[in-house]
Amino acid sequence: MKQEKVELNGSHNAAETTLEDDDDLENRLEDAGLIKPPDGGYGWVVVFASFMANVIVDGVIFSIGDVIVELWEKEFDTTTSMAAIAPSLLAGFYLLSGPLASALSNYFGCNYVAMGGSLIAASGFLLSALVPALPVLFVTFGVVGGIGFGLIFLPAIVIVGQYFSERRALATGIAVCGSGIGTMIMSKLNPHILRLVSGAPAYNISDTSVYNTSDASVYNTSGAPDIDVGVYNNWRLYLVVIAGITLLCIICGWFFKPLKPSSSQIDEVTKITAEYIEKQEKESENPLSVEAETTTSPHVAPGVAIERFKTNNAGELRKRLNPERPFLSTIELHASRRSENHLVSQKDLAAIITKDSLADLNRPLAKMDIFYPGSITSLNHRARAGSMLAAPSSRKQSTAENRSIMYLSTAGLPTADEDESWRYGITATLKMLLDKWLLTSPSFLVLAIGGFLTMSCFFVPFMFIRKLAEQNKVDGTNLVTLLGFINVIARVLCGYISDLPHVDPLLVTNVALILGGIATMAAPFLTAFWMFALYCTAFGFGVACFAALRSIVCVELLGLEKLSNAYGILLLFMGAAALVGPPFAGAIKNATDSYNMSFHVMGALMVLSGVIGLPLRRLNAWEKKRMMEESKHSVEMQPLNKDS
DSSP states (O other): OOOHHHHHHHHHHHHHHHHHHHHHHHHHHHHHOOOOOOSSTTTHHHHHHHHHHEEEEEEHHHHHHHHHHHHHHHHOOOHHHTTHHHHHHHHHHHHHHHHHHHHHHHHHOOOHHHHHHHHHHHHHHHTTOOOOOOOIIIIIIIIIIIHHHHHHHHHHHHHHHHSSSHHHHHHHHHHHHHHHHHHHHHHHHHHHHHHEEEEEEETTTTOOOOOOOTTTOBTTTTTOOOOOOSOOOOHHHHHHHHHHHTTHHHHHTTOOOOOOOOHHHHHHHHHHHHHHHHHHHOOOOSSEEEEEOOOBBBBBOOOOOOEOOOSSOOOHHHHHHHHOOOOOOOHHHHHHHHHHHHHOOOOHHHHHHHHHHHHTTGGGGSSSSOOSSHHHHHHHHHHHOOOOOOSOSSSSSSHHSSSSSOOGGGGOOOOOOOGHHHHHHHHHHHHTOOOOOGGGGGHHHHHHHHHHHHHHHHHHHHHHHHHHHHHHHOOOOTTHHHHHHHHHHHHHHHHHTTTTSSOOOOHHHHHHHHHHHHHHHHGGGSSSSSHHHHHHHHHHHHHHHHHHHHHHHHHHHHOOGGHHHHHHHHHHHHHHHHHHHHHHHHHHHHHHTTHHHHHHHHHHHHHHHHTTTTTHHHHHHHHHHHHHHHHHHHHHHHHHHOOO
């Protein structure tokens, strides 16, 4: 018995030594093979390109409803709610296409996806200029244009995360400020374009107030006569111009060049890989081969079949597929695939494996923090506080403290022909982004419902605030421009807040939403421009805090390992809300013949979204405690299950 015990202890110690060696090897591979964000240099060119893409995309989305809804009401003799459907579809599919845009960017690169999105959106707007009926516009303008914009927006965010780490808060803040500045520019530019293509008098070109009247004696506060939309309504040529502006995003996308490993990195990883392959062939009694099997890992979406090694040694299997050693696991998976399909020398095999592994582990979504807008310094604190994983890492140093935590990407897919591998890669990414596990989390469900309520109101003031002001005999000419300006200021402040570890972003978001919702409910009672300006400030801060801080809230509540997953599903909730919000507000206006009730209802929904988020910390703490208890109970039951 003693001899058996000694042999077992010796085997156990040998296994521990092997695991320690693999830890060191993993660190060497990650240090050599993971591309470090430059945090400057060409990255600032990327930031400017992302900024300009946001200027164009969000500038059009947030301002076009202010002018186009009224024109379509007149052109197609329809109601406000029907005319508002097309802009709502544009905003909705802009968000709904987010997961698809992320998956495409992960495989083909942010540059190609953004340029393709520009062509798709511009094509949708050009087709919209030719359609004879409003329902066709729902498809061409709303669906096609929205998907195209989504394929520009997501790559513009992802590429900044690739180029910046320590300075990411600043870089992301600059890029997303393009949203507010674009709203300011396009809200002023839209009436210029419309009146230019419609042949309106030149002296009226600075006025954005458009009344449904043919009486030239009607004047606004600037003293210039307003334009009759029945006479000057060439919205078709206006959309052609918007299509031309959208094509400028091709230039922005061209600058979204992916980071690539240097030749010295490739040589170093190839050297380490060759040493590791040689070591494995000497030590392992089992040949490298694979079979498809479903597994569960925090680094692979549940239900995705990944290739696992055929081996009778369970310890060796766990070692080779350890999610805490993504580089080694990916090398093993590629080695097994290549050794079965190709008869090559060890040197050539190491070079091929290195190329495949570097491509996999340096894809955009291989970084769990890719959607995190703050710096890595603040991320460490929030990630540790929010992790939903029950078991701590066995690595000597937490991966999150040194570099972005990784997950196994397309290397984990079942073997496929090279011509079809892109389909598997995109499918795996979509499954990771849309993992249904989060829908069983009470914390996430409350977060998602709150996001839905907020986004149902998000676009309504941008579309109808000028009309509400005019209904109250106030000049609403500059209100959408003011909303864009407030958005810029609020985004900058939120970027500063995101790097303060002791500030509660959830509380900031909820309070801002409640105040913005109360202001929206009170908007119909406002009777002067300065009152509307105060309203725009409150509402603008509310929605800007929601947009800028939601990724940080996700990390604190769900952990970094669930950020990409949460971001993907939240985009679906928010996209669905953007589809129904403005038409619902328009339907209320049609039923009451006034915008008052529309703002009352939308404001109440916004307040509700903030209120249900207030107890979210306690709910999340209860959920984590329950998960720990279940995990502890499961561990205690394992010996009993073995005995039985």
